[in-house]
Amino acid sequence: xxxxxxxxxxxxxxxxxxxxxxxxxxxxxxxxxxxxxxxxxxxxxxxxxxxxxxxxxxxxxxxxxxxxxxxxxxxxxxxxxxxxxxxxxxxxxxxxxxxxxxxxxxxxxxxxxxxxxxxxxxxxxxxxxxxxxxxx
Numbered sequence: 695x696x697x698x699x700x701x702x703x704x705x706x707x708x709x710x711x712x713x714x715x716x717x718x719x720x721x722x723x724x725x726x727x728x729x730x731x732x733x734x735x736x737x738x739x740x741x742x743x744x745x746x747x748x749x750x751x752x753x754x755x756x757x758x759x760x761x762x763x764x765x766x767x768x769x770x771x772x773x774x775x776x777x778x779x780x781x782x783x784x785x786x787x788x789x790x791x792x793x794x795x796x797x798x799x800x801x802x803x804x805x806x807x808x809x810x811x812x813x814x815x816x817x818x819x820x821x822x823x824x825x826x827x828x829x830x
Contacts, residue, residue, distance in 0.1 A: 702761055709764040713739070716771050725749065728760060737763035739771075740812070746794055748787070751812035774799050780827040781806040788818045797827075 714724055725740040737760070739752040753770055757763030778799035783806060785794055800806035803824055811819065 702759070705761050706764055709761065709768055713764070713768050713771050716768070720744075724752075726764075728763070731756065734758060735760050735763045737767055738812075739767055743796065746787075746792075748794070748796075749813065750796065750798070751809040777801075779806075782823075782825045782827055783807070783810055784822045785810065786820050786822065788820070793822065 710726055714721060717724065719741065723742045723744060725742065727738040727740055729736045729738075734756045735758070737755050737757065739754070740749050741752045742749045753767065753774070755763050755766040755770060757766055778801055781798045781800060781803065783796050783798060785796065786792065787794070796810065798806040798809045800809060803826070806824060807821070810821070
């Protein structure tokens with residue numbers, strides 16, 4: 695029996711909800727962005743910080759289709775805390791004076807900065823510090 699498009703939409707919605715619930719974020723603070731790359735589906739999971747209204751990349755996954763990418767994302771979300779390092783980045787948006795502090799889970803400092811700069815011109819943010827947080 696083949697899965698219908700409707701079944702895939704229902705399954706995708708269910709997994710998206712599971713990811714939101716697992717992360718404890720409101721629907722308005724999480725964006726699932728899909729694109730096609732080399733015949734595969736790329737899923738960028740983006741978080742929006744309601745305090746300063748900035749969007750940051752949480753994680754990217756590739757899958758055979760939307761549901762496959764979502765399943766991989768759910769797996770990542772359930773395990774990332776034990777696999778990734780925690781970084782604190784202090785930054786200021788161009789034209790602003792307020793210093794912001796954001797936290798990222800990433801495999802290294804470059805990946806943490808890529809998450810900070812995701813979807814924006816690098817000249818729009820000045821980074822003051824990047825700190826690898828101690829393992830608790």
